[in-house]
Amino acid sequence: xxxxxxxxxxxLQGHFQGQEELGATGFPVELLPPSLxxxxxxxxxxxxxxxxxxxxxGVLASTDPTFRPVHxxxxxxGCLADLRRTTAGCQKCRLCQTRRNVVFGEGAVDADLVFVxxxxxxxxxxxxxxxxxxxxxxxxxxxIAMGLSRESVYICNIVKCRPPSNRNPRPDExxxxxxxxxxxxxxxxxxxxxxxxxxxAQTLLGTRESISRLRGRLYRYHDIELMATFHPAYLxxxxxxxxxxxxxxxxxxxxxxxxxxxxxGKGPYLPPKGK
Ligand code: SF4
Numbered sequence: 001x002x003x004x005x006x007x008x009x010x011x012l013q014g015h016f017q018g019q020e021e022l023g024a025t026g027f028p029v030e031l032l033p034p035s036l037x038x039x040x041x042x043x044x045x046x047x048x049x050x051x052x053x054x055x056x057x058g059v060l061a062s063t064d065p066t067f068r069p070v071h072x073x074x075x076x077x078g079c080l081a082d083l084r085r086t087t088a089g090c091q092k093c094r095l096c097q098t099r100r101n102v103v104f105g106e107g108a109v110d111a112d113l114v115f116v117x118x119x120x121x122x123x124x125x126x127x128x129x130x131x132x133x134x135x136x137x138x139x140x141x142x143x144i145a146m147g148l149s150r151e152s153v154y155i156c157n158i159v160k161c162r163p164p165s166n167r168n169p170r171p172d173e174x175x176x177x178x179x180x181x182x183x184x185x186x187x188x189x190x191x192x193x194x195x196x197x198x199x200x201a202q203t204l205l206g207t208r209e210s211i212s213r214l215r216g217r218l219y220r221y222h223d224i225e226l227m228a229t230f231h232p233a234y235l236x237x238x239x240x241x242x243x244x245x246x247x248x249x250x251x252x253x254x255x256x257x258x259x260x261x262x263x264x265g266k267g268p269y270l271p272p273k274g275k
Contacts, residue, residue: 076187077109083183087160093176095161095169101128105156105184112256114154114190115139116181117231118199119169125162130155135232139196142232146249147258154188156181158203168199185222192255193224194248197231204228215248218255227252 084104090096103120106129115131123133131139140150159169159177169177185193195201198211204221205214205228214228229248230241250260 076189079187080109080184083180083187087180090160090180093159093161093173095159095163095173098164099161100125102160103128103130103157103162104160104180105130105154107150107154107156108152109154109188111152111154111188112191113148113152113194113252114156114185114188114192115194115196116200116204117155117157117196119157119159120162121166122162130157131232134236138232138235142245142249145246146253154184154190156184158200174203182222185224190224192252193221193226194252195226195228197234200231201228215244216251218251225255 087102087104090102099120101120103124107114117131120130121133121135123136124130130136139155143149143153158181159173160180161177163169163173193204195204201211201214202208204226205219207214211228211230215230217227219226219228227248229245230238235242235245253260
């Protein structure tokens with residue numbers, strides 16, 4: 001059912017994008033589903049419409065009764081595409097001054113599992129994609145070991161623009177960017193979030209506890225199961241921690257209903273002995 005809805009959403013998105021390319025900016029009100037709830041939120045100029053707002057829950061709405069977003073609220077893919085376009089021009093925090101690309105995130109819109117990292121690094125900023133480079137390659141191998149693939153999950157970060165010199169994002173930068181992450185999660189509606197590394201885990205869980213203490217247990221984040229684990233970059237420095245990450249991934253597999261031993265890859269990632 002979920003897959004079928006995703007397929008329909010993709011078809012609708014294609015249709016709406018075609019209409020948009022032909023010059024459509026909206027649909028007659030009478031052809032649309034019941035009004036979107038008007039959420040309290042800050043004006044974003046969504047779809048270029050000055051009255052459009054996005055509530056904290058990521059719901060698009062407007063105080064202008066004639067406004068309807070082109071993609072309406074019928075397609076997660078369409079909503080994510082709108083959100084991606086909005087972030088592309090975002091100047092809400094100082095990180096916009098030094099970024100090369102906004103790294104919005106990528107993956108399956110019907111993903112059950114969403115990975116959230118800290119922020120883009122040098123390669124991600126250059127390419128505009130999350131988790132590329134050596135850390136990304138290791139994440140890919142972990143996914144294969146889980147019986148998954150990069151295409152079947154969604155990957156994003158706490159902040160969408162690279163902090164200069166790979167410093168940690170500052171609290172005001174996180175606060176500025178958080179509505180985008182919440183909107184992404186609201187549209188994706190995954191079963192599990194995996195926070196990668198200290199910073200992502202501490203930010204999502206609102207704690208200063210170390211990742212060593214936070215990892216290995218399931219939490220709730222906005223009604224979604226959340227697992228925190230070590231960042232792949234840490235595993236590159238401390239390969240022995242792979243065993244703990246593998247334990248965490250197996251707990252995620254359990255929540256997702258993936259049978260143990262679903263390893264289908266032939267890549268160099270080897271689950272620790274006994275696993
Ligand atoms: S980090 Fe987030 S809030 Fe800051 S400029 Fe980039 S997209 Fe906007």
